[in-house]
Amino acid sequence: MKTTKKLFSKITTPLALLILVNLGCERDISDEAVQATFSTNQTVFSDSFSAGLEYYPFADSKFEAFSVDTEVKYQGTASMRFDVPNEGDRNGAYAGAIFRDDNGGRDLSKYDALTFWAKASKAATINDIGFGQDFGQNKFQVSKRALRLTTNWVKYTIPIPDASKLKQEKGMFWYAEGPENGDGYSFWIDELKFEKLGTIAQPRPSILNGDNISVNTFIGVNINIADLNQTFNLGTGEDISISSAPGYFVFSSSNPSVASVSETGVVEILSAGNTVITATLGGVEAKGSLTINSVGSFVFAPTPTRDPNNVVSIFSDHYTNTPVDFFNGYWQPYQTTQSADFSILGDNFLNYTNFNFVGIQFANPTVNLTDKPNLHFNMYIPNSVPSNFDFLVTVVDFGPDRVNGGTDDTRQQLFVRRSPSIVADRWITVEFSLSAMPTRSNVGLIIFENINFSLLRNFYLDNIYFYKN
Amino acid sequence: MNFKNQFSIKSLTKYSLLLGLFISYSCSENESQTVTTMNEIVWADEFLINGKPDTNNWNFDIGTGQNGWGNNELQYYTDRLQNIEVKNGMLHIKAVKEPYLGSSYTSAKITTKGIFEQKYGRYEAKIKLPWGQGLWPAFWLLGDDSNGTVIWPQIGEIDIMEYRGQQPTITHGSIHGPGYSAGEAITKSYTLPNDRFDTGFHIFGIEWGPNYINYYVDDVLYNQITPSDLPKGTEWVFNDNNFYIILNLAVGGSFVGSPNTQTVFPQEMIVDYVRVYK
Structure with a gap:
């Protein structure tokens, strides 16, 4: 609880x-x-x-x-x-x-x-x-x-x-x-x-569950240092781990001009550069660290200019979005994709990490795209584009039963291949026509996935919407 | 150097009488204990010279012995500084988890065999112990084997300190002889009150004379073993043979079981001094 x-x-x-x-x-x-x-x-x-x-x-x-x-x-x-x-x-x-x-x-x-x-x-x-x-x-x-x-x-x-x-x-x-x-x-x-038992010894504090985590991030982002634990060996010889509040820890940033860290373990990114956040508890260095790779000021995705009347928006701060069931279905057992969604100055971004595939469902209600036969989204790949980048977008129409599965579903596959326009650390605009899709009156799902062993693991999405020209 | 026992039988009899007295006193908590009576140093290593332990005082046992030194122990003993080193006035015996000549762990074991051996005396060492499942440090004496003509347990063994890393508050003092060895050894355990052996230095000692061995930790005498404690018909083998000193840190073996994923390596047994008094 x-x-x-x-x-x-x-x-x-x-x-x-x-x-x-x-x-x-x-x-x-x-x-x-x-x-x-x-x-x-x-x-x-x-x-x-x-x-x-x-x-x-x-x-x-x-x-x-x-x-x-x-x-x-x-x-x-x-x-x-x-x-x-x-x-x-x-x-x-x-x-x-x-x-x-x-x-x-x-x-x-x-x-x-x-x-x-x-x-x-x-x-x-x-x-x-x-x-x-x-x-x-x-x-x-x-x-x-x-x-x-x-x-x-x-x-x-x-x-x-x-x-x-x-x-x-x-x-x-x-x-x-x-x-x-x-x-x-x-x-x-x-x-x-x-x-005072006198038999509690061998303190082994940890942050971030003892993992050394690296994140790419931007000026203005706040990150909470979580999963704080202290582990002791009891007089019985058993180890015991206890979840411990940030107040017990002393946090430090190896490069405070890049990111500061508060007493409560909140990291604030201040400038471009690298820094490592570590902590001690009672003078003992905690296992685990957070390496911050700040690329500087966040570049926002291009502001959409299409008339809202011509748009059905799934995820954008510039349009009214249709109700979304989930931005990550956590489909078991094969999905590895985690979500690390974030916001900067009130602008929200989807961030998929450890990506293999993920689905966004908006089936309550499904949307009718009969007169809006195009898909738009902005994608940002931090660091570098994998050499075998190969990205598949699937749009699924649930058919008259308006549920995923059954016999009446239809789908359209859209391929984003590696090309000179797919670059890292910049917003890419992807637009596709869905005109090949026979029926588009009950669309409820978009699936993004790596194909052909593509090693894309981490990216941001913004401004996912359907539109007519 | 030769530090053979110089006790006369007469004076030892006197000692044993004294010891008998304070044992009875020790039942009453308010009485202060007389823990030791032999106070003249005859041999010591204070570990003052950095580097390998002084080879004028110590031999190294190298390798895995027979069957993991007879106990299915997992470590390979070396004389490398990674495993045994004197620094800052202390002997550090370090158990390391590493593949080494077919073993998964390395550590060290030193003895005074052939260098310092004697019968009777007060033996003590000040030691900070390691911790964690599967660590087995020991400070013990083994009887001379007369060039291999007498075998264990006939030669006798006096374990001044044995300890299981998974029980950081408990030390064990034992003797092994014919008819009372290994699992049937005469043992008593001592639990340190409100403290543990891996967070500070503690003194582990025995006072040994004719027909008795007294065991103490710090200023607490916790056991006396005499021939009357032996199984009927077995022989007390601690009045004749000369014994030598052993310090080692084993990993795994029948006494402790193997380390597990929670065992933290490396682990150290740190010895401030070993002293022998008469």
């Missing part, structure tokens, strides 16, 4: 801030003054809520999913019980909440992990469980994804990626879990606390 909407935005004035203000009368507030203020209480829930702890369910979750259970417990007199709803539960589609310290936060910097005992009514996998989510900036949010529970009490450990950052953390605990194969179930958590 990734839906984490902010429902409770009420701001309580934390005691700590009041103290802080008093200090301010005497001298400038230093970081040390702030840090000394917050509780180091390690307990989140033992037999009851710890001091300052409040429960805030996610807005669209089942609010009653959480309760304190005095029947089932690992130790003491009570545990936290979570009732994950069945699919279709009117009270909420999933269970999820944060447990926040509303006394202003706690200083967790001397601990190295959140630990708890847990069991479930059946073997199950919790989607997200961790700490650091506070319905504020969630600056130090951590999630152990896909935590597997058994029907026995087991102790779980979620390491802190870099505890030195947690001098005033409010997000003590959070989780989000949906039904398993449609069925709800219950799980229990007890003895939930931060601990």
Whole structure:
């Protein structure tokens, strides 16, 4: 469950801030003054809520999913019980909440992990469980994804990626879990606390899932550095990876004049040139990098000049587009094409990467091209045109049944061969006549594909439309 | 250099009495332990000279031995600086994942066989261990084989430290002899509280005298093995033979299993010193 909407935005004035203000009368507030203020209480829930702890369910979750259970417990007199709803539960589609310290936060910097005992009514996998989510900036949010529970009490450990950052953390605990194969179930958590285990070691942070990725891009584009993880080896010898917020990382750009990178891992392209974005966590270099090849100012596709009355537009910022079902059908199993669509100054572009073939469907409703027998699109191939470039465009008419397949479909194949006019790093205008197509009254699909082993992998498209002259 | 044992039987008897006392004290947590009693250094390598380990102190075992050194170990031992090097006051034994003369890993093993061998004494080393599935570092003693006329386990083996990379908080101390070897060795494991062996240096030691071997980690005495711990009818082989010191880092083998895809290479066993006291 990734839906984490902010429902409770009420701001309580934390005691700590009041103290802080008093200090301010005497001298400038230093970081040390702030840090000394917050509780180091390690307990989140033992037999009851710890001091300052409040429960805030996610807005669209089942609010009653959480309760304190005095029947089932690992130790003491009570545990936290979570009732994950069945699919279709009117009270909420999933269970999820944060447990926040509303006394202003706690200083967790001397601990190295959140630990708890847990069991479930059946073997199950919790989607997200961790700490650091506070319905504020969630600056130090951590999630152990896909935590597997058994029907026995087991102790779980979620390491802190870099505890030195947690001098005033409010997000003590959070989780989000949906039904398993449609069925709800219950799980229990007890003895939930931060601990200094001393056995969490061998940090191996990563960005971009540890991959070294290279992108060709332009001035003005923003790119988010995603898939941030910290991996530790636990005292048991197991490795554990936790999804970690950008706040734990220090990002850097090898050439800041080409691209800057913010504290939250957003890269902004500033000029033409190359730069490599890397990161560290707690002084350890993260695996993975983003190499930026900025070709400078983006050249926009030529602005279409045809009269809108003569056009049926599929994808253009200059015409009103017909409803599109998808710009990438992700057809299994043979399609490799991914989408990396982007926009610059409000102008949208389709970007197909790792391309082999892809379909754009606009079948609800299909379009009638009887009097608009031509196809137009603009194509931009970054870097270089492969020497065996061979590109096929297929326009499909779904026939009277207006569905893809069946016996009444017709199609027109249009070939874009390698020629001197197919050049890299420039917008190419491609126009074809569809007049050979016997019927064009229920057109619903355009397929682009590499043929004859063409190695075209990455290109942008804009201004895809049908027209009459 | 010759550092043969110079203990008199009389003084050793006294030592063993003392040791017997502190073992009983060690049951009470509040009592401070007397961990070691032998404090006069008779042999040491502090690893102060950069480069290969001092050949006045150490031999290299090279290759794969018989059957992966008898344990189906996967590494090829070399004496190359890539696998064994003294630098900045430390001995680094490095396990590398690389194809080498038919093996998939390289590492190193050094011994004092024929150079320094003795009976009894206090042996200790300060070591930072590697981590990860399939890594098997060891600091151990093996009895002299009288030019191959006596064979293992009759010669005796004292494992001061053995460790599985996949269990980074646990060290094992063992003895092997006739009737109590390999899987039937006399072993005790020690779990480091709130810490692990691959993040800092720890002292692994034994104090060994007539009819006893005491095992300690840092300032904690965690085991004593005496002839009464042996299976009935088996022989205590640690009162006669001279033993030599071995340091090695194995990869794979029956004790640890093979590395897996999560094992990070290279891995190092870093030794600050090896000292022998009487």
